[in-house]
Amino acid sequence: MKSKVTGQPIKPKAVNNIADLNGYPWRFIASKPEHRCLIPLTGFCEAEGEKGAMTRTWFGVKGQPIFAWAGMWDRGDTWGNWYSGVMTDCNAVVRPVHDRMPVLLHEEDCDRWLHGSLDDVIAFKERCFPDEMTTIERTADLWFKRKSAEAPASLI
Numbered sequence: 001m002k003s004k005v006t007g008q009p010i011k012p013k014a015v016n017n018i019a020d021l022n023g024y025p026w027r028f029i030a031s032k033p034e035h036r037c038l039i040p041l042t043g044f045c046e047a048e049g050e051k052g053a054m055t056r057t058w059f060g061v062k063g064q065p066i067f068a069w070a071g072m073w074d075r076g077d078t079w080g081n082w083y084s085g086v087m088t089d090c091n092a093v094v095r096p097v098h099d100r101m102p103v104l105l106h107e108e109d110c111d112r113w114l115h116g117s118l119d120d121v122i123a124f125k126e127r128c129f130p131d132e133m134t135t136i137e138r139t140a141d142l143w144f145k146r147k148s149a150e151a152p153a154s155l156i
Contacts (some may be wrong), residue, residue: 016084016122017074017084017085017086017087017100018072018084018085018086018123019087019100020057021121021122021125026072027118029072029074030050030072030118030121030122031078031118031121033114033115033116035072035073035074036070036071036072036073036113036114037071037072037073037083037114038068038069038070038071038105038110038113039068039069039070039071039083039085039102040066040068040069041066041068041069041102042060042065042066043058043059043060043137044058044059044060044069044101044102045057045058045059046059046094046097046098046100046122047097047143048096048097048138049143050153053141053142054099054143054144055139055140055141055142055143056139056141056142056143057097057136057137057138057139058136058139059093059094059101059132059134059135059136059137060134060135060137061104061133061135062132062135064124067104067105068105068107068110068113069085069086069102069104069105070085070086070102070103070104070105070113070121070124071083071084071085071086072084072086072126077130079112085102085103086102086103086104086124087100087101087102087103087104088100088101088124088125088126088127088128088129089130090099090128091129091130091131091134092131093131093134093135093136094134094136101129103124103129104129105124107153109116109124128149
C-alpha cells in the first residue's frame with residue numbers, strides 16, 4: 001500500500017489476532033499448511049470493567065493445564081518472523097467480557113488444523129468452543145498499571 005498523501009510505501013500495522021480469514025493475506029496463508037502452527041496456552045486474558053479501572057479476567061479449558069490456540073506464522077521483510085492466533089465468536093462464558101475468543105483446539109483437532117484443507121481451517125474459525133469446557137477466573141489485577149510520577153529509588 002502507498003500513502004495517498006506522499007505516495008510512499010506504508011508499513012502495515014501490527015496484527016495481534018486474525019479475525020477474518022477471507023482478507024489478504026490471511027486466506028492465502030491459511031491455505032498453506034506449512035504456515036499453520038499451534039500456540040500453546042495455559043490461559044487467555046481479557047480486560048473487564050470500566051475504562052481506567054479494567055481488570056484481568058482469565059479463561060482456560062477445564063481439565064487441561066496446557067491447550068492449543070490455532071495460529072499462523074510467516075517470515076517477511078516488513079515484520080520479520082511473526083505469528084498470530086485466529087479468533088472466532090465467543091461462547092456464553094466469554095460473552096459477558098468480550099465478543100471474540102481464540103480458536104481453541106481439542107487435542108484430537110490439532111493434526112487436522114496443521115495438515116487439513118482450507119475448508120477445515122474455515123470450519124474451525126466458524127465453530128464455537130463448548131461453554132461447559134471453558135473456565136473463568138476474575139481477578140483484581142489491573143489491565144493497565146498506572147505509571148508512577150516519581151522516579152524509581154534506584155535512579156535517585
